[in-house]
Amino acid sequence: MSDELVQIETPFTFNEKNQREFDELIERYPIKEAAMLPTLHIAQRQAGYITPAVMKYVAEQLEVTVMKVKDVVTFYPMFFEEPVGEYVIRVCHTLPCALRDCKVVLDHLKAKLETDIASETNLAKGTTADGKFTLMKVECLASCDVAPVIMINDDLYKNLTPEKVDEILETLAG
Amino acid sequence: MVEEKRILYEHLDVPDINTFDVFRQYDGYKRFEKAIAEYQPDDIAKMVMDSGLKGRGGAGFSTGLKWSFVPRDIKPCYLCCNADESEPGTFSNRYVLEKNPHLLIEGILICCYAMGIETTYVYIRGEFTLGKRMLDAAIKEAYEKGYLGKDVRGTGLNIDIYTHPGAGAYICGEETGLIESLEGKRGQPRNKPPFPAVEGVFMKPTVVQNVETLCNLPFIVGNGVEWYTKMGPTYADTRNDPPTPDPNTGTKLYCISGDVNEPGVYELELGLTCSELIEVAGGLRGEEVKAVIPGGSSAPILTHYELDTRLDFTSLTLAKSMLGSGGIIVMNETRNIVDCLLNIMKFYAHESCGQCTPCRWGTPWVRDIVQRIADGGGRPDTITRPKFGVTESGRWGDTGETEEIYEDLDLLESVANNIANVDTMTWNTICVFGIAVSWPAVSYMRKFRPEFEAAIREGKLVTLPVAEATVPPEENYAYQQRFIPKEFADL
Numbered sequence: 001m002s003d004e005l006v007q008i009e010t011p012f013t014f015n016e017k018n019q020r021e022f023d024e025l026i027e028r029y030p031i032k033e034a035a036m037l038p039t040l041h042i043a044q045r046q047a048g049y050i051t052p053a054v055m056k057y058v059a060e061q062l063e064v065t066v067m068k069v070k071d072v073v074t075f076y077p078m079f080f081e082e083p084v085g086e087y088v089i090r091v092c093h094t095l096p097c098a099l100r101d102c103k104v105v106l107d108h109l110k111a112k113l114e115t116d117i118a119s120e121t122n123l124a125k126g127t128t129a130d131g132k133f134t135l136m137k138v139e140c141l142a143s144c145d146v147a148p149v150i151m152i153n154d155d156l157y158k159n160l161t162p163e164k165v166d167e168i169l170e171t172l173a174g
Numbered sequence: 175m176v177e178e179k180r181i182l183y184e185h186l187d188v189p190d191i192n193t194f195d196v197f198r199q200y201d202g203y204k205r206f207e208k209a210i211a212e213y214q215p216d217d218i219a220k221m222v223m224d225s226g227l228k229g230r231g232g233a234g235f236s237t238g239l240k241w242s243f244v245p246r247d248i249k250p251c252y253l254c255c256n257a258d259e260s261e262p263g264t265f266s267n268r269y270v271l272e273k274n275p276h277l278l279i280e281g282i283l284i285c286c287y288a289m290g291i292e293t294t295y296v297y298i299r300g301e302f303t304l305g306k307r308m309l310d311a312a313i314k315e316a317y318e319k320g321y322l323g324k325d326v327r328g329t330g331l332n333i334d335i336y337t338h339p340g341a342g343a344y345i346c347g348e349e350t351g352l353i354e355s356l357e358g359k360r361g362q363p364r365n366k367p368p369f370p371a372v373e374g375v376f377m378k379p380t381v382v383q384n385v386e387t388l389c390n391l392p393f394i395v396g397n398g399v400e401w402y403t404k405m406g407p408t409y410a411d412t413r414n415d416p417p418t419p420d421p422n423t424g425t426k427l428y429c430i431s432g433d434v435n436e437p438g439v440y441e442l443e444l445g446l447t448c449s450e451l452i453e454v455a456g457g458l459r460g461e462e463v464k465a466v467i468p469g470g471s472s473a474p475i476l477t478h479y480e481l482d483t484r485l486d487f488t489s490l491t492l493a494k495s496m497l498g499s500g501g502i503i504v505m506n507e508t509r510n511i512v513d514c515l516l517n518i519m520k521f522y523a524h525e526s527c528g529q530c531t532p533c534r535w536g537t538p539w540v541r542d543i544v545q546r547i548a549d550g551g552g553r554p555d556t557i558t559r560p561k562f563g564v565t566e567s568g569r570w571g572d573t574g575e576t577e578e579i580y581e582d583l584d585l586l587e588s589v590a591n592n593i594a595n596v597d598t599m600t601w602n603t604i605c606v607f608g609i610a611v612s613w614p615a616v617s618y619m620r621k622f623r624p625e626f627e628a629a630i631r632e633g634k635l636v637t638l639p640v641a642e643a644t645v646p647p648e649e650n651y652a653y654q655q656r657f658i659p660k661e662f663a664d665l
């Protein structure tokens with residue numbers, strides 16, 4: 001029964017490059033389970049988000065139960081269980097950024113992208129209709145000297161103003 | 175004005191310092207070579223003990239002492255480098271990782287040599303993608319040059335360093351949470367004891383050390399203990415007879431943000447005052463300092479009465495606050511303290527790992543009370559309760575009088591104190607996240623009570639002038655420790 005449920009989705013396997021990365025990774029730890037977070041990062045990079053099929057595959061690779069993988073995925077905010085946009089925009093809203101008007105940046109992004117802010121249980125709420133952007137609030141990004149900051153995928157953008165946000169969005173859209 | 179004293183950050187801005195060759199030109203790895211050529215492992219451990227180095231990650235625990243708890247006969251022993259920098263207001267580790275990763279590797283090598291460690295995991299927070307890339311590249315180079323791997327530089331030492339990415343959870347910065355997370359589980363802290371030094375990752379002895387702490391090691395070995403202890407004040411702890419030295423040695427990477435003109439990381443000798451630091455950071459942006467958070471958002475707040483407090487481990491503990499991670503957040507007269515507390519409580523309510531009931535339920539409850547007050551819905555009923563203050567004996571305690579307090583403020587204090595009691599310093603939780611919640615909640619409320627009261631009375635946020643918003647030290651229980659007879663004096 002449970003097998004059938006998982007089968008509804010396309011099964012997941014690492015592509016060649018990621019398989020090599022994974023093989024290297026697993027050597028580093030005395031127990032396989034310890035490779036959980038880096039493995040999930042690789043899997044998410046390949047699949048876009050953590051589907052049940054991904055969890056099943058990771059569980060097999062690390063020789064743990066699927067439940068254990070799910071347990072971890074639900075704990076960490078950086079793992080998504082729903083599709084997200086091509087660009088994930090993380091807006092810091094903790095005190096040092098708040099003291100430097102991160103709210104202006106956030107409101108501007110909301111208006112510009114015509115979307116709401118994603119919540120951890122509802123990522124679709126913060127994703128634009130064309131699936132290009134997902135807007136979310138995050139806690140301190142450890143860059144308080146250049147506040148307000150946002151992170152778009154892997155890149156940090158500093159000392160933001162609405163004008164700078166416009167420029168960044170234009171570059172990404174173009 | 176106090177001069178910057180760049181040691182860890184001295185070569186940070188040298189172009190290409192992240193490459194082996196350039197790092198080598200600036201004494202890179204020479205201190206490690208000195209360590210293996212001139213000293214036995216135990217000598218290094220003793221030097222670190224004598225240097226008085228205290229952990230820079232938050233707890234401020236003596237590094238040498240921590241190393242002495244590690245049993246030498248159980249192998250393997252692991253080193254976990256804590257690069258999970260997530261405490262709001264802290265951003266010094268990031269620059270080390272991004273710009274000078276070889277310095278960290280050298281620090282790790284020295285620690286590994288001293289402790290007989292073969293495997294190190296650097297737990298880097300998931301958002302530090304650039305930092306991880308830079309460190310990975312540096313590690314690769316160090317392997318190629320023979321400073322890592324099997325038989326390091328022909329000494330017979332085997333040392334491996336691996337980076338391990340986190341995934342956005344603040345609590346993985348707590349050392350046992352970090353260990354759980356490293357083992358591939360939810361980052362939920364463990365009960366202590368056993369301490370990680372005895373039973374840590376993979377149930378083996380583990381040294382957990384912050385990036386900045388490890389970066390101090392090359393300089394202690396390279397320049398000697400005497401040179402190192404000249405920096406920063408050493409106090410005499412007169413609670414012991416004869417008084418024992420209480421070192422606050424070395425420099426600190428102070429991260430200053432908020433309402434200052436030039437926010438950033440400033441490396442200074444420990445022990446300068448709060449107002450001196452604000453001056454170093456280009457002065458206040460605004461008219462007047464309203465409040466300063468001295469050690470990351472978990473630290474109790476300081477008022478404008480306390481700007482002469484020295485920013486070192488001992489002085490801040492005596493001021494009933496803490497140096498913590500060294501993240502200083504300055505607020506000027508336009509800031510509303512209720513609003514600031516709300517922001518911080520939202521952070522903690524989001525980050526509780528959920529293991530302990532007082533923390534899991536108490537933290538959102540505190541947030542909800544502050545939210546209610548900020549939204550103008552604070553409950554205007556008052557209750558009468560015993561008043562604390564200076565008693566006839568000249569000590570703090572129950573004065574026998576009573577005071578009127580808004581029900582919501584009493585509730586706020588009581589919920590926070592039931593997560594972790596800031597007066598008795600006892601907590602009902604597994605880790606000290608609990609105290610990191612109740613410390614700000616209670617200290618903001620006690621020290622800036624007029625602003626909380628105004629918000630309840632007026633039904634909306636009211637920003638009072640600094641003098642009116644702050645409760646003077648004589649009247650306030652939160653300043654308590656300042657009135658305990660001075661137990662520490664300058665040596």
Ligand SMILES: Cc1cc2nc3c(=O)[nH]c(=O)nc-3n(C[C@H](O)[C@H](O)[C@H](O)COP(=O)(O)O)c2cc1C
Pocket residue numbers: 228229230231232233234235237256257258259260261344345346347348349350382383384385387388605606607610
């Ligand atoms: C809730 C919480 C969060 C913490 N976050 C960090 C952190 O982000 N980085 C860090 O180095 N230490 C952090 N610590 C402190 C660690 O538990 C530990 O004391 C430290 O890594 C030890 O290294 P040190 O002795 O070199 O400071 C945190 C502690 C607590 C209770």
Ligand code: SF4
Pocket residue numbers: 345362363525526527528529530531533534603604605606607608
């Ligand atoms: S105090 Fe909070 S964060 Fe710490 S273990 Fe308990 S629930 Fe988790």
